[in-house]
Amino acid sequence: MSAVNAVNRQMTLRRYPDGVPREDDFAVIESAIPEIADGEVLCRAIYLTVDPYIRVHISPSMSIGYAPTTPLGAPIPGEAVLQVVRSRHAKIREGDYVAGFGGWQDYCALHGDALRAVDLSLAPLSAHLGSLGMPGLTAYAGMRKLADAKLGETVFVSAALGGVGAVAGQLAKLQGCRVVGVSSSAEKCRYAVDELGYDACLDRTAPDFLGQVAAACPGGIDVNFENAGGEVFWAALQNMKAYGRVIICGLVSGYNDDAPPPGPDLSPNLLRTIALGRLVVKGLMVADYWDLRPAFLQEVGGMIREGRFKTREYVVTGLENAGRAMIDMLEGRNFGKTVVRITDDAPL
């Protein structure tokens, strides 16, 4: 057990980003180590998550019911893999590895009941923020509860290597589907096919991307597991098979926009396509599916332990680089699910 530092470094917002965040929108500040009350635990962060949804939480224009906008000067929110350094909770001991919504800071005080145990026998710590964490559970819920994907159907997965996409794609493959992914470089697409088992993966930056989607899905798309939005969404929509399902999980391409993009207004086209195609479009929020976690950990965790399921994190080192890590993720410069390692004296 390492000693507790004298101060708590917190990665905060200096100002709200205007479009793509810039590094100086973020600022590290120092604060006191929090005190803990009965039932609470003090944790030090080992890994922070950097997920697309966090961009939504630092935008005043997208303030939404379940997650009010992060105040300036407060640590940026998000899940973290943590080690307990002090405990006033009956069932949690110092030294335990846990995950919880600690935010972007060295230390956090949380109620012990709000933490989940992290099982190092399943996968390294970092994977518990990705394939075995909230993104993985999101993918599992979408594929198992909403997609209704049948043997031989074509499943389309945008952000194919991301925290959600990589799990959705592999699960679809295990369900006997033909899986077509989209990523942002030829190299990532090769990885998706060679390592994750995608039947095809298309580089959305290629000039003939639209034609490639049609060619890769000759019979049409049965399930679009949407993580991107924007042009990738429209490319998939044009290729949906009748009665296809569209799972709206993430829309990262628009998360830097403070206002609706310029016209024309394509929403009538979208509604018309849904009607004519008898499509079913479903919204997915992982918070509805916490009860699936035990089954998810057993199934996906078991496959990761046995090497039958791939997980890849893009690891950035140092709390001070978390803002840069988010910018790189939003611009597609990551390769795998982005996490930030905060300390170097803990297991991987």
Place this chain on the structure above:
Amino acid sequence: MSAVNAVNRQMTLRRYPDGVPREDDFAVIESAIPEIADGEVLCRAIYLTVDPYIRVHISPSMSIGYAPTTPLGAPIPGEAVLQVVRSRHAKIREGDYVAGFGGWQDYCALHGDALRAVDLSLAPLSAHLGSLGMPGLTAYAGMRKLADAKLGETVFVSAALGGVGAVAGQLAKLQGCRVVGVSSSAEKCRYAVDELGYDACLDRTAPDFLGQVAAACPGGIDVNFENAGGEVFWAALQNMKAYGRVIICGLVSGYNDDAPPPGPDLSPNLLRTIALGRLVVKGLMVADYWDLRPAFLQEVGGMIREGRFKTREYVVTGLENAGRAMIDMLEGRNFGKTVVRITDDAPL
């Protein structure tokens, strides 16, 4: 049995409408009475239907797979209530009342197997194009197969007095839902409440329409049965309850548009609202549900016969006025489901 006339009048397109159709976009022409082959029947039209979807069929920019654009000079397509005047089909006799896709013309030749019988004991002939016809079956399919409306839930119905809306609203009420309609005048809204049993009906032309929607749906909308699109759709979307269902049946507000409306592009907002609200948006096409017709006729037809279910047609007289009837319908000047009566020597 009336004698067959010497010529067949057909209501055709002189040119494709640019925006809202004008009366001189339409032209009556005369052609020969068609010959019939074995299995076919010659019918005279008694009532033609004037439904929003017909506007789509006379627009080259909206040509869609299931219904290619109507050629200039050809009769405008649509269902009709017909009387058989000559039959070369074993099971159909002269004098029978039937319904089929005869289009906007005095006479049509159709294969007897493509016709459906019309049961005058259930409702007057005109109702077989409305509440007991394709619009009614559309509403029945949407409410029974897609809406998943539960007791006490709030169902929102745009175009509340239309061929589809009036049936959807009454079915929702019979299922124990709270039903809020939208129409285009205070008088129609009174009819919806007093006669059709809507719990509330809102005039979409009222200056505070948006506020009225929120006030009429204090707990939010569980099911939006969408017939209109446009501003009415967005008003409903903003008031959807979490896990609400949106049935995309019709989008009449946009049927006069040859191109997407100007920006901003609201499609990202739409997708975001679906995701955050965990909404389920489903496309509805009646052609998927012909097998429901017997149950539909028994149930809804039975209630109409017993006076427990209201049906109201807006009857325009004369084939030559069918174009005007369509214009009036698209601009909301009809009161009930629009039909055109072609002949005056048949029962109502």
